[in-house]
Amino acid sequence: MADLSLSILFVDQYGHMGGGQRILVDLVIAAKARGWRVHVLCPSGPLVDVARNGGADVHILALPVMRDGPKSLISLVRMSVASRHLARKYASLAQSCDLIVVNGPRTLAIARTWVRRFKKPALLYLHKQYGRIENALIRFFLSLPHTAAVAVSALVAKPFDDLANVRHISNWVAAEFLDAPASLQRLRQVLGIKDSNPIVLVPGRFSPNKGQRLALEASRLLADVSCHFVFSGAPLFEEQGREVAKELAAQAAQQPSRIHVTDWQEGMSALYDGADVVLVPSVWEEPFGLTAIEAMARARPLIVTDRGTLSELTDDGRFAQVVPADSRAIAASLRTFFADRSAWNNRARQSRNHVEKNFHPHTLQPEVLALCESLLQS
Known part of the structure; x- marks a missing residue:
């Protein structure tokens, strides 16, 4: 009672x-x-x-x-x-x-x-x-x-x-990520993406620690690949995050059909659902990594860096691709995903069970x- x-x-x-x-x-x-x-x-x-x-x-x-x-x-x-x-x-x-x-x-x-x-x-x-x-x-x-x-x-x-x-x-993970129905097209609709090229989602607050700059460099290394990089977040808690936000906005202005920046205000599950692959490119010793858990809860293919707890959260790479915090390693991993998504998608489906059991x-x-x-x- x-x-x-x-x-x-x-x-x-x-x-x-x-x-x-x-x-x-x-x-x-x-x-x-x-x-x-x-x-x-x-x-x-x-x-x-x-x-x-x-x-x-x-x-x-x-x-x-x-x-x-x-x-x-x-x-x-x-x-x-x-x-x-x-x-x-x-x-x-x-x-x-x-x-x-x-x-x-x-x-x-x-x-x-x-x-x-x-x-x-x-x-x-x-x-x-x-x-x-x-x-x-x-x-x-x-x-x-x-x-x-x-x-x-x-x-x-x-x-x-x-x-x-x-x-x-x-x-x-918030209950929404386990309970909400799939919404695969909402992200493309909101951002005005009309083609079917894959979306690489980079979620999280804008910060030098969170690795958005690494993701930008990886996008340059993948210039020959038709895809979209979506950076979702805002510069919370620290002044340096605003500098990262400015760099992202500048790149989005130069490449509006490839680089997208959004402070997503709708249901968070739909943000992840719209991604073909989620990238968590932290460069600091990540103390937890909630965005990685959210991606796995929505059964999205996932790439994380080997910083802090990220590898542990993904069961040492069983449910995600773990790479060094290096733009070349990230780009190489994305190329592997673009070449053959089937194995990645199978692993992503299993990752949801991992979240339900542990988070x-x-x-x-x-x-x-x-x-x-x-x-x-x-």
């Missing part, structure tokens, strides 16, 4: 809709389904409306602007000063809730104040690897009573292997909610 007395506060450091925010919204909906009252505290952005539509009461958090990546000591001191003010401002909200879920470390100082002052249990979500100073702050937070953390991959969990209150629970929301969401309940009981 649902416990209508429980109240949970999700605190997010971003207002954009990245992978971590999509996971947060899924948890909001799952918590509401259990009858819990849900609050979300986050900066202004698309997350505000999405969380409200999921049933949450949303409160706007005015965080100082910080660049992405490792933080300087001065930046962290400035954030600490602002955090004390914000902790006081939203103290009554935190005190009214039974559990605090912190989505990323930038709001740790705020949550730490509430945990210590109001004796609240708290769950910290770790979505990527962090710098030395941030890891120290995470450890300090997790030394407090009734705290725990979810690390979305073994790679993310590794710096905290010695902490018993850090759990590895993978991200999951299903009905399996993984209850693990997170059970951890929340154990913190409440403690």
